Amino acid sequence: MRVLVTGACGFVMSVFIRCFLQDHEEARVLALDVGEPDEAWSGHLADVAGRVDFVRCDVRDRARLATLFARHRPETVVHGATVTLVPEWEREDPVRFLDVNVMGTAAVLDAARRAGSVGRVVHVSSAAVYGAGNSGRTEPQDEDTPLEPDEMYGVSKVTAELVARRFAALYGMSVPIVRCTKVFGPMERPTSARTLMSLPYHLARALVAGTPLAVTPRTLRAAGDWISAVDVAAALGLLCTRPDVGSAAFNLAGGAAVPVPRLAELFGVELAADPAADPEWAVVDADPALRSGKDGTYSVLRAARRLGWRPRDLPRQVGEYREWALAHWTPEDPVPLGSPGAAT
Ligand SMILES: NC(=O)c1ccc[n+]([C@@H]2O[C@H](COP(=O)([O-])OP(=O)(O)OC[C@H]3O[C@@H](n4cnc5c(N)ncnc54)[C@H](O)[C@@H]3O)[C@@H](O)[C@H]2O)c1
Numbered sequence: 001m002r003v004l005v006t007g008a009c010g011f012v013m014s015v016f017i018r019c020f021l022q023d024h025e026e027a028r029v030l031a032l033d034v035g036e037p038d039e040a041w042s043g044h045l046a047d048v049a050g051r052v053d054f055v056r057c058d059v060r061d062r063a064r065l066a067t068l069f070a071r072h073r074p075e076t077v078v079h080g081a082t083v084t085l086v087p088e089w090e091r092e093d094p095v096r097f098l099d100v101n102v103m104g105t106a107a108v109l110d111a112a113r114r115a116g117s118v119g120r121v122v123h124v125s126s127a128a129v130y131g132a133g134n135s136g137r138t139e140p141q142d143e144d145t146p147l148e149p150d151e152m153y154g155v156s157k158v159t160a161e162l163v164a165r166r167f168a169a170l171y172g173m174s175v176p177i178v179r180c181t182k183v184f185g186p187m188e189r190p191t192s193a194r195t196l197m198s199l200p201y202h203l204a205r206a207l208v209a210g211t212p213l214a215v216t217p218r219t220l221r222a223a224g225d226w227i228s229a230v231d232v233a234a235a236l237g238l239l240c241t242r243p244d245v246g247s248a249a250f251n252l253a254g255g256a257a258v259p260v261p262r263l264a265e266l267f268g269v270e271l272a273a274d275p276a277a278d279p280e281w282a283v284v285d286a287d288p289a290l291r292s293g294k295d296g297t298y299s300v301l302r303a304a305r306r307l308g309w310r311p312r313d314l315p316r317q318v319g320e321y322r323e324w325a326l327a328h329w330t331p332e333d334p335v336p337l338g339s340p341g342a343a344t
Pocket of ligand 1 (some may be wrong): 193194
């Protein structure tokens with residue numbers, strides 16, 4: 001199988017590429033990104049490198065996409081290229097989110113339908129489509145929860161989903177959509193494309209440094225629905241290979257709210273609440289009031305029923321990430337902290 005992956009140098013897609021090629025020995029990946037691979041990426045993919053071709057390309061470049069699709073004739077596309085959420089970027093250049101996330105999605109789908117070789121485009125979306133949600137709601141949200149994005153990233157992800165659905169209807173394409181919640185795991189790192197690091201990333205850094213993790217006091221009362229990129233990759237792999245998945249949307253999440261202290265316990269890291277920390281500037285801050293919409297918990301029943309996918313239990317996901325961090329980082333590494341107030 002020939003799979004074209006967009007956003008291939010990023011966190012989630014680089015994990016997907018490795019997992020997919022390890023599971024499918026006959027597969028090849030055309031890895032497309034607007035940025036260049038870094039050392040971490042090349043190292044991560046070293047044992048499957050013979051089956052990965054990297055091409056530098058902007059997903060908005062329709063002429064170049066046409067050439068690449070004609071030359072490589074992919075059978076499946078996994079579209080993960082995105083401008084991710086950084087609040088300063090939204091204020092500085094809101095149009096960029098729409099430009100890349102919406103028009104880039106349209107360009108990839110159009111190249112795919114014209115190529116004649118593509119049977120399916122797996123579109124990577126986000127729980128950001130649910131927006132702030134209904135704060136009274138505590139039960140896990142299914143995929144029919146209203147889409148009410150409350151920032152430009154979420155607006156662009158909802159719009160891209162609508163574009164994907166319309167291409168599916170217009171051309172009879174299979175365009176399944178995944179909505180990932182808070183993803184953590186191997187290969188999460190600050191890059192020019194992504195500066196906000198997750199709370200599990202900071203926990204893994206503290207683990208390797210052998211230090212407590214300083215957080216704002218309210219973080220101790222917060223909770224989240226986290227999922228490992230390895231589990232996301234498994235679901236994406238099923239969506240690439242299963243027949244008859246159609247064009248439905250699937251939540252990919254852990255399915256439960258996990259209190260931050262429990263998460264820290266799984267990492268084996270002590271949390272040090274700093275009463276003087278200002279939530280606006282603290283490196284690790286999570287707001288306990290955020291429990292719904294994009295910050296809520298998600299039902300993963302649809303993925304279980306239709307794909308046979310379930311997240312592994314959280315201790316296993318965290319245990320695997322712990323091992324990876326301890327094997328790849330050293331206490332002497334400079335700790336790239338990401339942006340203040342960043343943890344999600
Ligand atoms: N990380 C999370 O917690 C999370 C949560 C929900 C959804 N997602 C989704 O997963 C996907 C990957 O996210 P990520 O966290 O790995 O982000 P990332 O920033 O690490 O990866 C995105 C990649 O897209 C590339 N890209 C950006 N603009 C491009 C363009 N114009 N042309 C080609 N490539 C371009 C970037 O260079 C980057 O390598 C996205 O669709 C995102 O919405 C991620």
